[in-house]
Amino acid sequence: MAVDPDLQETMRRAGVHVTSFEQLIDWGRSNSLWPLQFGLACCAIEMIAATMARYDMARFGAEVFRPSPRQADLMIVAGTVTKKMAPQVVRLYNQMAEPKYVIAMGACAISGGPFKEGYNVLKGIDRFVPVDIVIPGCPPRPEALLDGLMALQTKIRQEKLLGPNRARHASASIPGDVPVPIFGPHDLEPSANRAIWNPPTIPRKPDVA
Amino acid sequence: MNPEPAVILEQIRAAVPAARPVLLRNPGPAGQDSILLDTASAQDVFRFLKTAPGLEFDLLSNLTGTDWPEPATAHSVGVPPEIPPPPAQGFLEVVCHLYSTLRREGPLVVRMRTADRAEGAHLPTLTPVYRSAEFQEREVFDLFGVVFEGHPDLRRILMWDEFHDFPMRRDYVAPDDYEYEPTPHEAVWERAKEHYAVPDGTSETGAPAPPQSLGLADEAACEAACSPLREERDRLSPNPPASDREVTP
Amino acid sequence: MSAPVDSLSQPRFVAGDNGDRLLQVSLGPQHPSTHGVFRMNVDLDGETVVRLKPVFGYLHRNHEKIAESATYLGSIPYTDRLDYICSLTNNWAYALAVEKLAGIEVPERAEYLRIITAELTRLINHTAFAGFILGDMGAWGSALMYAFREREKILDLFEDLTGARMMCNYMRFGGCRCDTPEGWVDRAKKVVAEYPAFLDELEQLLLGNEILLARTRDVGALPAATLLDGGITGPLLRAAGCAYDVRKVDGYGLYSRFKFRVPLGGHGDCYDRIMIRFLEMRESLAILREALDTLPAGPVINPKVKVRAFKPPVGEAYARIEGPKGELGFYLVSDGSPRPYRYRVRPPSFINLTLLEDMCLGRDLADVVVILGSIDIVLGEVDR
Numbered sequence: 001m002a003v004d005p006d007l008q009e010t011m012r013r014a015g016v017h018v019t020s021f022e023q024l025i026d027w028g029r030s031n032s033l034w035p036l037q038f039g040l041a042c043c044a045i046e047m048i049a050a051t052m053a054r055y056d057m058a059r060f061g062a063e064v065f066r067p068s069p070r071q072a073d074l075m076i077v078a079g080t081v082t083k084k085m086a087p088q089v090v091r092l093y094n095q096m097a098e099p100k101y102v103i104a105m106g107a108c109a110i111s112g113g114p115f116k117e118g119y120n121v122l123k124g125i126d127r128f129v130p131v132d133i134v135i136p137g138c139p140p141r142p143e144a145l146l147d148g149l150m151a152l153q154t155k156i157r158q159e160k161l162l163g164p165n166r167a168r169h170a171s172a173s174i175p176g177d178v179p180v181p182i183f184g185p186h187d188l189e190p191s192a193n194r195a196i197w198n199p200p201t202i203p204r205k206p207d208v209a
Numbered sequence: 210m211n212p213e214p215a216v217i218l219e220q221i222r223a224a225v226p227a228a229r230p231v232l233l234r235n236p237g238p239a240g241q242d243s244i245l246l247d248t249a250s251a252q253d254v255f256r257f258l259k260t261a262p263g264l265e266f267d268l269l270s271n272l273t274g275t276d277w278p279e280p281a282t283a284h285s286v287g288v289p290p291e292i293p294p295p296p297a298q299g300f301l302e303v304v305c306h307l308y309s310t311l312r313r314e315g316p317l318v319v320r321m322r323t324a325d326r327a328e329g330a331h332l333p334t335l336t337p338v339y340r341s342a343e344f345q346e347r348e349v350f351d352l353f354g355v356v357f358e359g360h361p362d363l364r365r366i367l368m369w370d371e372f373h374d375f376p377m378r379r380d381y382v383a384p385d386d387y388e389y390e391p392t393p394h395e396a397v398w399e400r401a402k403e404h405y406a407v408p409d410g411t412s413e414t415g416a417p418a419p420p421q422s423l424g425l426a427d428e429a430a431c432e433a434a435c436s437p438l439r440e441e442r443d444r445l446s447p448n449p450p451a452s453d454r455e456v457t458p
Numbered sequence: 459m460s461a462p463v464d465s466l467s468q469p470r471f472v473a474g475d476n477g478d479r480l481l482q483v484s485l486g487p488q489h490p491s492t493h494g495v496f497r498m499n500v501d502l503d504g505e506t507v508v509r510l511k512p513v514f515g516y517l518h519r520n521h522e523k524i525a526e527s528a529t530y531l532g533s534i535p536y537t538d539r540l541d542y543i544c545s546l547t548n549n550w551a552y553a554l555a556v557e558k559l560a561g562i563e564v565p566e567r568a569e570y571l572r573i574i575t576a577e578l579t580r581l582i583n584h585t586a587f588a589g590f591i592l593g594d595m596g597a598w599g600s601a602l603m604y605a606f607r608e609r610e611k612i613l614d615l616f617e618d619l620t621g622a623r624m625m626c627n628y629m630r631f632g633g634c635r636c637d638t639p640e641g642w643v644d645r646a647k648k649v650v651a652e653y654p655a656f657l658d659e660l661e662q663l664l665l666g667n668e669i670l671l672a673r674t675r676d677v678g679a680l681p682a683a684t685l686l687d688g689g690i691t692g693p694l695l696r697a698a699g700c701a702y703d704v705r706k707v708d709g710y711g712l713y714s715r716f717k718f719r720v721p722l723g724g725h726g727d728c729y730d731r732i733m734i735r736f737l738e739m740r741e742s743l744a745i746l747r748e749a750l751d752t753l754p755a756g757p758v759i760n761p762k763v764k765v766r767a768f769k770p771p772v773g774e775a776y777a778r779i780e781g782p783k784g785e786l787g788f789y790l791v792s793d794g795s796p797r798p799y800r801y802r803v804r805p806p807s808f809i810n811l812t813l814l815e816d817m818c819l820g821r822d823l824a825d826v827v828v829i830l831g832s833i834d835i836v837l838g839e840v841d842r
Contacts, residue, residue, distance in 0.1 A: 037490050041517055041838055042542035042624065044494065052606035067490040082841075084369050085495055085516040088487055108519075114536065117396055117527070118520030119376045119383035120368065139624060185373040187384035199389030201405075237773015237792065238561030267686055271776065271787055271804040282793055304789065306776050306804075310686060310702045316776050341689020344514075344812055367515035367841060377523060396527060 022161050029073075029099070030061075030156040033149070036072035037065035038092065041079025043106040043139040050142035060149055069095040074152070076145075077129075080108035080115055081122040083188050087180050093129045094177035099169035101156070103148055104131045107138045114138065127192035129178060130168075212314045214242045217264065221254055224261065228254045233320065243304070243318035248332055251321055255338045258307060258317070266307035266317055269339035272346065274353040275302045276378045278326065298325045301355050303332055323355060326378070334360040352377035472501060480508055483823070487516045491594045491827040494837030498814075498826065505822045510815040514808070517841040525801040530556055530631070530768050533801065538625040540803060541839040544583050546575040546616075547781045549629035554710060555777035555788035556631045560770035562763055567756040568633035569712045574646065574749050575619070575628065576779075577742040578612050581653065583782035584735040584742075585609055587834050588660060591732060594831035595673050601664065608656050611649050618642055631768065633759030643750055650746045653739075661736055674728035678817040678829035682726065688813040692784025692806055694833060697734045698726030704780035711779075716745050728832040735834075769796050776804075783807050783834055803842055807835040 003020050011018045019027075039047060051057045051065065066072045069092045081089055093102065104125055107113030112123035125131060132155060135148040159167040168174050178196065181188040214232055221230045227250040233243045246254055258266045277283040278299040301323045308315030323330045334357035335342040346357045347366040354375035357363055365372060374381055387393075390401035474480045486497035495516035501509035521540065525533040537552045538545035550572050557564065564572075589605030592598075613623045618639055620626040628635050664670055682698040695702055703720045705713040721737035723730030759765075772794045778787035784806025791800035810833050818826045 038488055040495055041519075042539055045542060045624065048602075049606055049610070052610075053603050054607065054610045069488075080517060080519045082516060082518055084367075084518065085487060088516070092488055114539070115519040115521075115524065117383075117524055119381070119523065120515075120518050120520055123386055141623065183369040183371045185371060187386070191384065191386050192388075235773050237559055237771050237775060239558045239773060239775035241774065241776060268691075269689055270691075270778070270785060271789060271802070273789060273800075273802040273804075275791060275800045282799070306787070306789070310700065310707075313707045318776070339689070340684075340687045341809055341812055344808065345689075365515075367518040369515070376520070 023157075025161065026157045026159055030153040032064075033060075033062040033074045033101070033152070033156075034064045034066050034072050035062055035074040035076050036069055036092065036096070037067045038069075038075065039078050040081060040085065040089075041108065043078035043109070046139045046142055047076055047078045047105065047145060050145045055142040055146065057146065057149070060146065060153070062149055069093075070097060072096055073099065074101045074103065075129075076103045076105050077109040077125045077131075078105045078139075080113070081125050082118075082120045083122050084120060084183075086122045086125075086128060086188060087182065089125065090128050090178060090180045094180070098176045099167065100176070101132045101152055102129055103133045103135060103145075103152060105135045105145060105148070106140055107136060110134050110136065122188075127197045128181060130196050211240065212309075212317045214244050214317065217258075217317065218244055220261070220264070221257065224257045225250055225253045230254070241316060241318050243320050245320045245322065248321050248323075251333050252335065252338060255305075255319070255335055258319075259338060264309065265311045266309045266315070268308040268310050268315075269305060269335065269341045270308050270316065271304075271306040272335065272342050272349070273304055274349040274355055274377070275304060276326070276353060277302060278379055298327075300324065301326055301330050301353055303349060303355060305335070326354075330354055331356045331358055333358055334363075336360055351375075354378065474501065474503065474508055478503055478508075485826070486513075490598075492830065493590065493835055496830070496835065496837055496840065498830075500818075500823060500826065502823060505824075507818045507821055507823060507826060510818050510826065512811055512814055515841055517837040519838075519842070521842040522801050522803065526798055529796050530770070530798060531765055533798075534629070535625065535627045537803075538627055539838055540805070540842065541781070541783065541786075541807065541836045542624060543586055543836055544579045544782050545624060545626045546579045546628060547779060547786065549626065550576055550711075551777065551779045551781065551786045552788050553629040553631055554779060555775055555790050556770065558775035558777045559773060559790050559792055560631065560768075562632045563760055564633055565757050565760055566712070566754050567637075568758045568760075570749050570753050571634050571638070571758060572629060573711055573713065573716070574746060574753075575616070575626075577746050577749070578615065578646075580742045580782045581739055581746075582609050582612050583834075584739050585660075587735055588664065588732065591828070591831040591834075592664065592670070594827045595670065597669075601660070604656070604660060604663070608653070611652075615642070615646055615649060618645070630759055630763075630765050632763035632765070633757070635759070637758045643753060646746075647750050650743055650750065653743055657736065657739060665733065665736070670732075671729065673825075673828055674732060674832070676725070677728045677821065677825050678832060679725050679727040680813060680817060684816070685726070685813065688816075689809045690784070690813060692781070692810070693734045693738065694726075694731060694784065694810055696720065697723035697730040699724060704778055704785055708778070710777075716748055718742075718745050728828055731832040767796065769794065774800075778804065781806055783836070783839070784810055803839075805839040805842060807833075807837075807839040808841075811835065811840065 003018055008018050049055060051063055057063050075093055075096060104110050108115055109125050112121050115121045116123055133148045133152045135144050137144050161170045178193060181190060218230050218232050221228055229247040231245040233245050235242050258264050280299055303321045305319045306316040307319060321332050323332060332355055334346055336346060344366060346360055347363060349355050350357060350363055351365040351367050352375060385400060387397060387401040388404050390397055393401040470482055471479050472482045480501040480503055483500050483502060485500055486492040487495040497513040499511045499513060500507055521536055525536060534549060537548040540548045585605045585608055589602030592601035616626055617623050619642060620628040682700040685695050685698055699722050701720055701722055706720060718741040721734055723734050770792045772792055774791040776787060776789045778785050786806055787804030789802040790798050793799040817829050
C-alpha cells in the first residue's frame with residue numbers, strides 16, 4: 001500500500017519520515033546496483049571510462065563491478081553479441097540471482113548495430129534475454145550510460161513487490177532463467193526465444209508508383 | 210625497400226626446380242608483383258626463402274585466402290604469361306606476405322592455388338616453416354575451407370566447431386534473421402523485405418514496395434503499435450508531484 | 459587422449475601425455491583478466507600449466523565480409539572498431555593501403571596530422587596498457603584510475619578534432635577529413651607538455667614496485683628468433699632485443715623526417731615489455747613535440763581524390779604501419795568496382811597470440827594472466 005505523497009511531504013517537513021516497506025526496499029535496491037564486470041567490445045571501454053576518475057559512477061551507487069554473476073544485480077551488455085558468445089551471455093544471465101536487470105548498451109547490443117549484416121552477429125540481445133533499458137550510441141558516451149543507469153533506478157523505485165502488478169522477480173510463477181540456445185550447423189538453434197521476443201509485423205505502405 | 214620478385218624467381222628455379230614458379234604481374238600502381246608456386250614443393254620453397262643467404266625472409270607477416278569462383282576475374286587481377294588455364298569451377302588462393310627483418314626488405318608476395326573449390330581444396334601447411342602460419346591457416350580453413358595438409362591442429366578457429374559453412378566464400382548465404390527491421394536500407398532492406406506484409410499485395414510490377422516508402426500503413430496501425438510504448442514511458446517517468454519541487458523555507 | 463577443448467564445461471580432469479591427471483580449466487570468455495571475451499583452455503598439473511589452447515571467435519563480427527560488400531569509404535568507420543582503443547592508427551593503416559592500391563599522394567599537412575594523431579593514440583594505448591596490466595596483477599582500479607584520467611585529456615583533443623571520443627573516423631584516402639579547429643594545436647601542446655610529469659608519477663608508482671617486479675621479471679621470456687618465427691611484432695619483439703620498428707623500416711608517412719629512438723629490451727620478459735612501453739611513450743612525446751612545432755600549413759586532403767564514388771584501378775596492395783600493438787597491415791584486392799574484392803586485416807593482436815602457449819608452459823596459472831596482459835590484446839582486432 002502506497003503512502004500518500006502529500007501526507008508524506010507534510011510529515012517530512014515536520015521531521016518525521018514516513019514510508020512504506022516497499023518504498024524503502026526499492027530505494028535501497030536502486031542505490032546499490034552491482035553490475036557484472038563483463039565487457040564484450042568497444043562499449044566496454046566506455047563502461048570502464050564511466051567508472052573512472054572523470055565520470056565516477058560511484059556517485060550513483062553502482063561502482064562495485066563484480067566478476068561473478070552470482071554477486072551481480074545488473075548485466076550491462078556492453079558491445080556486440082556474436083552468435084558464438086550468445087549462449088554464454090544467456091548462461092551468465094541465468095546464473096545471476098534475482099532481482100536482476102539488463103541494460104543493452106550500444107547499437108550492437110540493441111540490434112546488431114553497424115555489424116548487423118554479419119553472419120556471426122546476433123541482431124539484438126533482446127532475442128534471448130529480457131532487456132530493461134536500452135542506451136543507443138556507438139559507443140554511447142559515459143554520460144549516456146549514467147543516464148541509462150538513472151532510468152533503471154527510476155524503474156526500480158517504482159516496482160511493486162506485492163499485488164497483481166508486482167515486479168517480475170516478485171512473482172514465483174515467472175521463471176527467472178531463460179533457455180540457452182545451442183550451436184547449429186548454420187545458425188543458433190533456435191535463432192530467437194519466441195517466448196520473450198515477439199516483434200510486431202510492420203505493415204508497409206503499398207507502392208505508390 | 211621492395212624486393213625484386215623476378216630475381217628471386219630465378220633463384221627459386223635454381224634451388225627448387227620442382228616448384229615451377231610463375232611471376233604474376235600486379236596491374237595496379239602498388240607494384241607488388243607476386244610469385245605463384247606449385248603446391249607440391251611449396252614447403253621447400255618457403256624453407257629456401259627463409260634460410261638462403263641473401264634472401265632471409267624470416268617474417269611471415271600475413272597469410273590469407275581469396276575465393277575465386279570465376280577464374281576470369283582472377284585473371285583480370287593478375288595475368289600470368291605462361292600459366293595453363295585454370296579449372297572452370299574456380300579455385301581458392303592463399304596469399305603470403307614475407308618480410309626480411311635482417312635486410313629490411315618486403316613484402317614478397319607468394320601465392321598458392323587449389324585445384325578447385327570442393328574436394329581439391331588442399332594445400333600444404335607452412336606451419337613447420339613459419340610458426341606464425343598456425344593460427345592464420347586455421348582461419349583460412351575456417352572461413353574459406355582450404356584444408357592444410359600436415360597442419361598440427363586444424364580446427365575451426367573463429368566459428369564454432371559444429372558450424373558447417375565457409376562464410377568468407379563469395380557464394381555463402383548468411384542465415385535469414387531479418388524478421389524485425391524498423392529502419393531497413395540497402396542490403397538489409399533486400400533481406401528484410403521478404404518478411405514484410407504489404408497490405409495491398411504488391412505493386413504493378415509484382416515487386417514489393419521500394420525502400421523509400423517507410424511510413425506505416427495507416428494511422429490506426431501506428432497508434433496501436435505506439436500506445437503500449439507510450440504507456441510504458443509514462444509509467445517510468447511520471448511528472449513528479451508538485452510538493453517535490455516546492456520547498457517552503 | 460585429451461577431451462575436445464571446445465566443450466564448455468565445469469573444470470574437470472583430463473589425461474596428460476604421460477598419463478597424469480590434469481585439471482582442465484576454461485579461463486573465459488567471461489573473465490575479468492581476459493581483456494574482453496578471450497578464452498583459454500588451460501590444463502594444469504597442480505598450479506603448473508601443462509597445456510594451453512586459446513579459443514577465439516567470441517567477438518568475430520565479420521568485419522572482412524561486411525567490408526567486401528561496402529564501398530571503400532564505407533569501411534573506414536568499421537576500421538575504427540577493430541582495435542577500439544586505437545581507432546586512428548587503424549584508419550591510417552587502411553588509408554595507406556587504399557593509397558597504395560590507387561597511387562594517391564597525401565599533402566604534407568595531412569601527413570603531419572596523421573603522425574600527431576597516431577602518436578597520441580600510441581600514448582593512449584600504452585597508458586591504458588599500464589593500467590590494465592596492473593589490474594591483471596590484482597591492483598584493479600588504482601593504476602587504471604590514473605591512466606584513464608590522462609586518457610580523457612587526449613580524448614578531449616580527439617573530440618575537438620574529429621567529433622568523436624573513441625570512433626574518430628578521421629582519415630580519408632589522400633589525407634584527413636578536416637583541419638584542426640582554432641586553438642587545437644596549442645591545446646595539444648599543453649597536453650604533450652604535461653604528459654612527462656604524469657609518466658614520472660606512473661613510473662614512480664609502478665616500475666620499482668616490489669610486487670610488480672616479483673610478478674613480471676623472468677616471466678614469459680622467449681628468444682627473439684622464436685618470436686620472429688611466430689610472427690610476433692611490435693613492442694613484444696623489441697622487448698626481446700630485435701630492433702624492428704615499421705616506422706623506421708618502411709618510413710611510411712613522414713616518419714623519416716623525425717628524430718626518435720627505438721627502445722630495446724634485453725630479456726623479453728614481462729617486465730621488459732612494460733618498460734618498453736614506457737620508453738616508447740617518451741619517444742612518442744618527442745615526435746609529438748617536433749610535429750606540433752613544425753606543423754606546416756596547407757590543405758589536409760588531396761583535392762584530386764574522389765572520396766565518394768571511389769573506384770581504384772584493378773590490382774592489389776598490402777600496406778602496414780607500426781600500430782601500438784604491432785604490425786597492423788591491410789591487404790586489398792580491387793577488381794575495379796567500387797567495392798573491394800578481397801579485404802583482409804593483418805591483426806597484430808591475433809598473431810601475437812601465436813606463441814602464448816609457449817610463453818606460459820611451466821608457469822603458474824597466475825602468470826598466464828600477466829603474460830596475456832603483457833601481450834596487450836584487444837578482442838575487436840583478435841577476432842575481427
